[in-house]
Amino acid sequence: MNTHAQMSNIGVIGLGVMGKNLALNIADNGYHVAVFDLDHQKVIATVEQEQAERLADKAPRMLACNNISEMLNNLATPRVIVLSVPAGAPVDGVCQSLIEAGIEPQDIVVDTGNSLWTDTVEREKNYRSQFKFFSSAVSGGEVGARFGPSLMPSGDESAWKYVAPVWSAIAAKVDAETGLPIERFEPGNPVTQGEPCTAYIGPAGSGHYVKMVHNGIEYADMQLICEAYQLLSEAIGLSAQQVGDIFKRWNQGSLNSYLMGISAEVLQQQDPLTGKPLVEMILDKAGQKGTGLWTAVSSLQIGCPAPTIAEAVYARAVSTQKDLRVQLQHKLAGPQELSLTDSEKAEFIDNLEAALYCAKVSCYAQGFQLMAMNAKEQGWTLNFAEIAKIWRAGCIIRATFLQSITKAYQQDPQLANLLMADSFNQTIAEKHLGWRKTVAQAVMAGIPAPCISSALAYYDSYRCETLPANLLQGQRDFFGAHTFERTDKPAGEKYHLDWSAPQRTLSKL
Structure with a gap:
């Protein structure tokens, strides 16, 4: 005893x-x-x-x-x-x-x-x-x-x-x-x-589900920062030290976070063996333990869009294909390098800062929407203001940004999507042009930015009252008689067009 x-x-x-x-x-x-x-x-x-x-x-x-x-x-x-x-x-x-x-x-x-x-x-x-x-x-x-x-x-x-x-x-x-x-x-x-x-x-199960989504957001947040690093390095030719200096400056503003802080430190660290930037001596193959994958799978199972989290998982998967990338780098055609003046480079950096903030909001919106949809499916009552509060310290995605999310859910606990909060959509309204320019320049420079660009696609999808899913439903009805609803009829009523008949007739099912 x-x-x-x-x-x-x-x-x-x-x-x-x-x-x-x-x-x-x-x-x-x-x-x-x-x-x-x-x-x-x-x-x-x-x-x-x-x-x-x-x-x-x-x-x-x-x-x-x-x-x-x-x-x-x-x-x-x-x-x-x-x-x-x-x-x-x-x-x-x-x-x-x-x-x-x-x-x-x-x-x-x-x-x-x-x-x-x-x-x-x-x-x-x-x-x-x-x-x-x-x-x-x-x-x-x-x-x-x-x-x-x-x-x-x-x-x-x-x-x-x-x-x-x-x-x-x-x-x-x-x-x-x-x-x-x-x-x-x-x-x-x-x-x-x-x-x-x-x-x-x-x-x-709800606590582990929330942690799983936390980790999915963590995957995306890390990848967003990594894409910013590659854009600054390859699009405008900055050294690791210079990128680290920019990250250090960004960490003093709206992008302040644990991940931004440690990214600056990693970029400014010299390799003890060669004296070169340590980041340049680290092999570009990223591992994963599965929680980001679980988050992406859950989003697909529930039918909740979380493209930025999924793209972060895919980015790690692509990184492991090192041998194939080495083989293809000279076989696949790409654009010419960007040629920017000093003032254009300064504008590029400012636009990228805006893009990183907007993409971060989009990513968190995806994560919180996913938690909300699964909570509804499971019969859980989740307090999203409290969840944002407990992520403000101690965890990997801790950031001052989470204080704003806390306030948004305190003001409206039933917020359907973080993008509906005025504090966020008004800030994005001021910054989204820089976000768009960043994605456009990344595409024209041939530099992959899957998370920054998918976050923008998510944002723009919710801006669209009408999506091309109307054509998609027409396609599905054509080859599989999957039926469709009509814009001029009550919700839930199903219709089918007899596409194979000489005179195509519409029937209500």
């Missing part, structure tokens, strides 16, 4: 990078934590790190466990156990081990991995009689987990009341007025003021 003065408040199983740092974060905030991993060296390393980082006047707050039974015996009831293990079979494997070790129905198991949201829904059903399966998506990487992540919990509301105080304590914090992160990266000295970047999302 526990030799501490009190039972541990919470258990953490899985002490990889994320699990270890979550455990240390929880301990920093005054909770007693029991930890376990199949690799006992990770248990020892985590406890030793807590000991080394603990302030001198603080008592030990971490208990090393040799097995799951020992952990259960040393947790206060109802037991709260956090899982930080790879998504998929490992989650169910740990759940079975907990059942065998004697977990009880009132106990709470919190999955913090990148699980597919539908798996989470099934797990809550499957384990309902044995314990309360809860989930919480975590964003922010290693540093976020250690000093304040963005947390997206969902599941049993009675379980949330036990998890909520811990989550509020360990989450990233922001200034309520400015929306700016309040950050401190000191072990043993957590940030306690400000609004926590966590809120109850909704029923089982």
Whole structure:
């Protein structure tokens, strides 16, 4: 049994990078934590790190466990156990081990991995009689987990009341007025003021769905910045250092974000081996872990347009085709390079800044529309102002831009699309010409900009009261008798033209 003065408040199983740092974060905030991993060296390393980082006047707050039974015996009831293990079979494997070790129905198991949201829904059903399966998506990487992540919990509301105080304590914090992160990266000295970047999302699976869309937006946001880098490099011949300087300047304005900031740093970093810009020595093949793909697939399944997120996934796929690109670079015809004067280059940079902002709005509009459509399908009630708020710090897409999204949904919680918010559509009205010029110049220069251009196509599609889908429905009726509705008849009435008859007749079905 526990030799501490009190039972541990919470258990953490899985002490990889994320699990270890979550455990240390929880301990920093005054909770007693029991930890376990199949690799006992990770248990020892985590406890030793807590000991080394603990302030001198603080008592030990971490208990090393040799097995799951020992952990259960040393947790206060109802037991709260956090899982930080790879998504998929490992989650169910740990759940079975907990059942065998004697977990009880009132106990709470919190999955913090990148699980597919539908798996989470099934797990809550499957384990309902044995314990309360809860989930919480975590964003922010290693540093976020250690000093304040963005947390997206969902599941049993009675379980949330036990998890909520811990989550509020360990989450990233922001200034309520400015929306700016309040950050401190000191072990043993957590940030306690400000609004926590966590809120109850909704029923089982909703938190992981929101995190999945977050990651889809992250894919697109990263690709947008990468396209801006390529345009500045190839269209007007700027060096990596010069592009980094521009990104650093943009990061002081409306494009301020974690991703813009780190992009500037990456571009300004010299390679320790050659002295060249490090970015030029990094092979242009991008990996992915699947959450962007899941977002794109979900948008297709629901019928919600999210072209910029999908194009970001495709861009990574194209990047992996390095050998084919090398073979085709001299075989495929392209235009001549742009020839711009210094003043034209300055205008190009300004237009690109406008394009990046507008495309970012379009991308977020796609993500929030996707969450809204799936929420309607699943019967969830999602608070989009709260979701925007918890993304303002701790997560990878944190940006001052999210404060504007928060305000837009606070003013109109039923906002059908972010583009309907005056704060955004009025700003786009001022900037869209630069967006269009950027896309046109990218096309004329033969420089791919799939995310910037698809974001514009999304925007323009919603500007069109009439789309060519009328012709498409005519085509479908011609070859497959799929029927069509008429503009002059009530909605829902179906018609078919007998295209093969000598005298084509129209029939109502």
